[in-house]
Amino acid sequence: MQPFRLLAPLLALLLALPAQAAEVNVAVAANFTAPMKVIAAEFAKDTGHKANLSFASTGKFFAQIKNGAPFQVLLSADDTTPAKLEAEGLGVPGSRFTYAIGTLVLWSAKPGLVDDNASVLRSGRYNKLAIANPRLAPYGKAAEDVLASLGLLAGARKKFVMGENIAQTYQFARTGNADIGFVALSQVMKDGKLISGSGWIVPANLHTPIRQDAQLLSLGKGNAAASALLDYLKTDKARAIIRAHGYEI
């Protein structure tokens, strides 16, 4: 019993720690990686709480959360997964809101290939079109909507190469293996300008909006840092960061 008597106060201290310096484990959709890193740093500075970020696809998070993953907040890439989690009793009802609306861009690593009319898409003069898998990724679904709206879906489908998420789709286009690709504006824009290559920002009326919803998960109920983070995402400061990364809100 002697060792335990020494350990007991230590254990008590360790168990007490989280209550003082509140922490929240956040599941972040991969496309929101860059802005969320900035927001988490500001959040820590402004509130003293700590946000531990994990990045993966929303589908993977869904499976993990269903099987007991220790996340308190989900920042989803869509608006259906949070609703599904809430319906299954894994999300706190009434906590859901849209934290960002994604913008789609047709992008090429080659300067001058993509113009404002997306004429390259109509002419069909490209080897491959990189697109996120429409079954899995909201950006892929939106890209399919755009092609359908333009009446180009059947022809373009033969040249699809599909990334399992938007990050991989960008990789296919960035390495030049696909001439053009539908990616998230947040991936190719910095300070309101394209980082490189050429692009066409797709008008929002050509596809259903890419609403990205946040959800307080059941495990986060009563966690001070979790609710503070969700409130923080609604502040003007956070929204300015989100907009600067190519999202609307």
Add this chain to the structure above:
Amino acid sequence: MTLSEGDLAAIWLTLRLAGITTVLLLIIGTPIAWWLAHTQSKWKGPVGAVVALPLVLPPTVLGFYLLLAMGPNGPVGQFTQWLGIGTLPFTFWGLVVASVFYSMPFVVQPIQNAIESLGPRPLEVAATLRAGPWDRFWSVVLPLARPGFVTASILGFAHTVGEFGVVLMIGGNIAGETRVVSVQIYDHVEAMEYAQAHGLAAVMVVFSFLVLLALYTWNPGKTRVGMP
């Protein structure tokens, strides 16, 4: 548990990929294994290490470099374009090339072990009986080292079937071209279609078990996976 048409197409594609890769690996891997088993060269270490690299490297690293190398600006891509066959990513033959790299150690090492364990004696005896190099290979080495070749074929095939990260990186998920079983299962899981995922995953588990069972039943004691 029913398999969809897409699942069956993925299974067929996977078997074709693994079959072609295994045949190519036996053709390419045997001379490499032979050389590694016999050479005194200072290059034995470096070459052996390069062959074994895929055992250690995460498949995403291998896939990423293959994507860059085989892309239009990479050295392999420049070469294939010069040959007039375009670039390899997003094609079936691109996957074959990647799989040959990826499964190389699983074919070379068992053959190398088998040849090394023969020792120089049988070949010397055959040589004194005036058997030429080819004759010695076909009538002495091949029969005596047969368990090594069987292990190499089964492991090369099975490891290619189980390939995922590399295919994900350079495949582009095209039905009938690069969408192999592992990618199809991954898609099912990510799309939250767990029933379909279960069906196909069960097929993989049963298949893998049968392959290893065959290996251990017919080839007992000769199976040292991944140990040179």
